Amino acid sequence: MYSYLARRLLVAIPTILIVSVFVFSLQKLLPGDPILAMAGEERDPQVLEYLREKYRLNDPIPVQYASWLGGVLQGDLGISLRTNQPVLELIAQKLPVTIQLAIMSMFFALVIGIPMGILAAVKKNTVLDYLASFVALSGLSVPNFWLGIMLILLVSVKLGWLPASGYEPFFSDPVQSIKTMLMPSFVLGNALAATLMRHTRSAMIGVLSSDYIRTARAKGLPEQAVVLQHSFRNALLPIVTLSALLFGELLAGAVLTEQIFTIPGFGKLIVDAVFNRDYAVVQGVVLCTAAGFILMNLLADALYFILNPRMRAAL
Amino acid sequence: MTVATLAEAGTPQQQRAPSRGWRKLKANKAALAGFAIVLFFTLLAITAPLLPIPDPNATSWTAIRQAPSAMHWLGTDDLGRDILSRMIWGAQASLLAGIVSVAIAMLIGVPLGLLAGYFGGWIDMVISRITDAFLAMPFLITAIALAAFLGPSLTNAMIAIGLSAMPIFIRLTRGQVLSVKTEDYVEGARSIGLRHSSIIKRYILPNVLAPILVQATLTVPTAIIAEASLSFLGLGQQPPAPSWGSMLNVAKNFLSQAPWMAVWPGIAIYLVVIGFNLLGDGLRDALDPRET
Numbered sequence: 001m002y003s004y005l006a007r008r009l010l011v012a013i014p015t016i017l018i019v020s021v022f023v024f025s026l027q028k029l030l031p032g033d034p035i036l037a038m039a040g041e042e043r044d045p046q047v048l049e050y051l052r053e054k055y056r057l058n059d060p061i062p063v064q065y066a067s068w069l070g071g072v073l074q075g076d077l078g079i080s081l082r083t084n085q086p087v088l089e090l091i092a093q094k095l096p097v098t099i100q101l102a103i104m105s106m107f108f109a110l111v112i113g114i115p116m117g118i119l120a121a122v123k124k125n126t127v128l129d130y131l132a133s134f135v136a137l138s139g140l141s142v143p144n145f146w147l148g149i150m151l152i153l154l155v156s157v158k159l160g161w162l163p164a165s166g167y168e169p170f171f172s173d174p175v176q177s178i179k180t181m182l183m184p185s186f187v188l189g190n191a192l193a194a195t196l197m198r199h200t201r202s203a204m205i206g207v208l209s210s211d212y213i214r215t216a217r218a219k220g221l222p223e224q225a226v227v228l229q230h231s232f233r234n235a236l237l238p239i240v241t242l243s244a245l246l247f248g249e250l251l252a253g254a255v256l257t258e259q260i261f262t263i264p265g266f267g268k269l270i271v272d273a274v275f276n277r278d279y280a281v282v283q284g285v286v287l288c289t290a291a292g293f294i295l296m297n298l299l300a301d302a303l304y305f306i307l308n309p310r311m312r313a314a315l
Numbered sequence: 316m317t318v319a320t321l322a323e324a325g326t327p328q329q330q331r332a333p334s335r336g337w338r339k340l341k342a343n344k345a346a347l348a349g350f351a352i353v354l355f356f357t358l359l360a361i362t363a364p365l366l367p368i369p370d371p372n373a374t375s376w377t378a379i380r381q382a383p384s385a386m387h388w389l390g391t392d393d394l395g396r397d398i399l400s401r402m403i404w405g406a407q408a409s410l411l412a413g414i415v416s417v418a419i420a421m422l423i424g425v426p427l428g429l430l431a432g433y434f435g436g437w438i439d440m441v442i443s444r445i446t447d448a449f450l451a452m453p454f455l456i457t458a459i460a461l462a463a464f465l466g467p468s469l470t471n472a473m474i475a476i477g478l479s480a481m482p483i484f485i486r487l488t489r490g491q492v493l494s495v496k497t498e499d500y501v502e503g504a505r506s507i508g509l510r511h512s513s514i515i516k517r518y519i520l521p522n523v524l525a526p527i528l529v530q531a532t533l534t535v536p537t538a539i540i541a542e543a544s545l546s547f548l549g550l551g552q553q554p555p556a557p558s559w560g561s562m563l564n565v566a567k568n569f570l571s572q573a574p575w576m577a578v579w580p581g582i583a584i585y586l587v588v589i590g591f592n593l594l595g596d597g598l599r600d601a602l603d604p605r606e607t
Contacts, residue, residue, distance in 0.1 A: 011447075018448035029464040137596075141589035143540050145547050146581030149567050157571050252453030256544055260567065270456065271548055274463035286460045290451045297451070 008301050012294050019290040020072065023283045024065050077287065078280030080273075087284035090269065097265035100170055101188065101257070102250040104181050106243065108189030109196055114239065116193070117200025122227055124205060132197065139194030144253065148187040148260040155183060165262035184261040188253050192246050199242050203235035237307050244300035251289050336525075339601040346597020352590030356583075360406040368400040372555045380573040390575040393565060398576065401557035402583055408558040409587065412473050412542035412551070413535040419477025420484050420538075421531060427481075428488025429515055429523075433496060442485060449482035458541055462550040469542075469558070472551035476541045480534050487530050491523035498522075525602045533595035536588040543584050559584050 035051045052058050056067055071078075077087035113136075120132035156164035162183055168176040207213060208231050216230045217223075255267035262268070266285065273281035340346055359366075375395035383390045389398040431442040449457070461475035495501065496519060504514045545551035546560025554561060559580040566576035 014444050015447045015451055018445055019451055022448065022452070026460060026464045029461075137589060137592055138585075141536065141585055141592055143543055143581060143584050143588070145544060146563060146577070146584060149563065149570065149577050150581065152567075153570050153574050153577065157574075249453060252456045255455055255459065256547070259548065270459060274459060274548075274550065279464070282460050282463055286452060286456055289453055289456050290448075293451045293453060 004305060005298070005302055008298055012298060016291060016294055020069055020287065021065065023287045023290075024068055026283055026286070027279055028061075072287070077284035080281050081278045082273075082276045082281075087280050090281060091266065091284055091288055094264065094266045094269045097167060097169075097263060098251060098254045098258070098267060100177070101181060101185055101254055101263065101265060102247060104178075104185035105189035105192065105250055105253075106247060108186050109192035109246070110243065112189070113193035113196030114200050117197040118204055118227065118232060120197065120201040121204030121208060129201075132201070136194040136197040139190050139197075142190070144187050144191060145256040145260050147190060148184070148257060151183050151187060152260070165260075167263045167265075180261075181263075184257045184263060187260075188250060188257045191253070192250070195246065196239065196242065200235065200239055203238050204231055207231045207235045237304065240307060241300045241304045244296055244303055247296055249293075251292055336598075336601040340597055343597040343600065345593045346601070349590045349593025349595075349597060352586055353594055356406050356587050356590070357410060359403050360410050363403045363407060366403060368403060369397040371396060371401040371404040371557045373397075380569060380576070382573075383575055389579050390573065392562070392576050393569055393573070398562075398579055401562060402559070402579055405557040405559045405562060405580065406583065406587075408469060408546075408552045408556070409539050409542060409560075409584070412469065412476065413539040413587075413591075415473045416476035416480060416538040416542070417531050417534050419474060420480035420534065421527070423477075424481040424484025425488050425527060428485040429492055429519065431485065432489040432492025433511070433515055433519060439489070443489070446482045446485045446489075449479075450486070452479075454479045454537070455541060455544060458545060459548065459550065462545055467550045467553060469546075469552045469556070472542055472545045475545070476538050479541070480538060483530065483534065484527065488523060488527060491526055492519055495519055495522045529595060529599045529602055532591060532598055536591040536595070539584065539588055539591070 035048055035055070035057060056064055059067070075088050077091070079085070080087055080090055083090065116132045116136065120129045123129050152164045155161050163180050166180050168180050170177040208227075213226060213231055216226045221230070251266060253267075254265055255270060257263070258265045258267035259271050266289075270282060270285040273279075273285065373396060375391070378387070378391045378395035380393055381387055381391040381395075387397050387399065389402065392398055392401070427442050427446075431439040431446075457479040458472070458475040461478060462472050465471040465475060501514060501518050504518050509517075542551050543558070543560030543563070546558040547564045549561075549564065552558030552561050562580040563577060566573070566580070569576055
């Protein structure tokens with residue numbers, strides 16, 4: 001298993017290197033001279049030259065990239081122009097907020113998506129199946145940020161049940177923290193629930209039509225045992241690996257959700273950075289998200305390997 | 316049958332597929348409903364300049380945040396602009412963004428996928444690694460970063476979304492080419508000495524096009540949501556030009572005073588997206604040989 005994972009890790013290295021080239025070249029897309037933007041009102045040629053030397057902008061681009069990458073590998077993602085804090089420190093501050101949001105969203109996605117998928121598969125081609133499939137399609141089609149706005153309108157403005165925005169760290173006040181995160185995590189988990197529902201349904205339909213399920217039924221096992229113990233356990237493999245992959249996507253989905261509910265997380269960080277022209281932060285967030293995504297892919301591979309005995313036997 | 320005639324005969328299965336697929340599509344009620352929704356919004360977007368509706372950018376200080384009425388069917392916004400008119404003109408931005416972004420993604424992605432799949436070797440390795448890297452960056456975050464660095468505008472948003480969606484088309488095309496290039500008729504075309512470009516154009520591309528078109532139909536809604544998201548964040552269509560995303564961005568500040576401002580643009584996005592999704596699902600089922 002370790003050699004298999006090591007091979008996957010080796011493939012991930014060039015991928016992350018190419019991501020780093022992309023992230024580095026983003027700053028080259030900026031119109032105009034970055035030093036003039038950095039210097040503000042200052043137009044003294046000596047100062048501008050000093051800044052060019054300091055940020056190595058006189059070096060050839062490959063040398064600039066190598067120097068930037070060297071810094072990244074040592075954890076130096078640059079300094080935020082707005083807060084003057086190291087970018088890595090900023091990301092480390094915001095990430096736990098988004099991880100809490102992602103975990104709660106995943107909870108909603110699993111709790112809604114999997115039972116709906118099982119139900120749709122068991123009741124295939126009935127009204128229940130069509131209804132569940134339509135709900136899933138709607139979940140995929142509704143823009144998350146609009147769903148968020150509508151929930152704020154209904155639950156917060158009209159009914160006054162939950163706070164419309166804000167964030168409370170989990171360890172300072174768990175109840176309030178969960179209350180503030182309920183709506184955002186439902187919004188974020190909604191689309192994932194739809195994806196999970198569709199995959200669970202299709203995996204379950206495949207398993208339910210297999211020979212060993214027919215045997216289980218022929219033995220006279222109760223339908224509940226056939227569905228939950230024999231079918232669902234075998235359909236779980238693609239669902240678990242998909243969940244790991246979706247967890248990476250949650251980080252991206254958090255961008256809009258955090259914006260609507262004013263949650264000071266990773267997603268809000270990139271949006272604020274975009275509007276403050278804090279490009280080092282934008283680059284840092286893209287790089288870290290891609291690294292997280294690759295890591296989740298590796299985890300999905302590992303899970304698939306661990307859960308699938310045929311895969312282990314093949315190696 | 317000689318190799319030449321084998322090559323010229325093309326793929327009978329593929330030639331029959333469109334008519335069979337069309338029949339299956341016509342029988343799929345959900346897909347037809349999706350097509351009707353897409354057609355409705357497309358017609359609305361095209362005929363916007365001809366419709367008897369107010370100027371979408373005309374402000375009126377006497378009609379600020381008015382609820383839906385006989386005068387303004389969907390109400391007015393914070394500057395007294397007619398929401399129905401802005402919704403209809405906003406359909407142009409959304410549909411244009413969806414279609415142009417996917418066209419950009421296809422124009423770059425499909426040729427790269429054809430090259431990677433057909434030639435293999437180091438070309439495949441380079442293109443595939445770049446694709447992996449792009450796929451590792453979440454779609455919306457890449458689009459936001461690109462839109463931020465390129466500058467906020469609808470055109471740049473379309474470029475950003477197109478570039479972010481491109482890897483899907485590279486990977487899909489490459490996979491399709493890998494399975495098609497081993498077919499007898501491609502071998503036949505190669506053996507009669509046809510040039511690579513001719514083989515790709517005449518024998519590979521037509522036979523990998525169906526799944527690419529299905530993917531395009533399914534990527535348009537993603538692109539429409541991405542454009543709405545970027546406009547919602549202020550990185551897409553710039554004010555005062557209407558777009559559903561930017562309308563929602565303004566609307567969120569007036570939820571208690573003028574909830575109608577937030578309701579309609581969202582419903583429009585939902586309907587268009589579900590329309591494309593239904594159509595895309597129908598196309599996929601119709602063109603999937605396993606469904607026969």
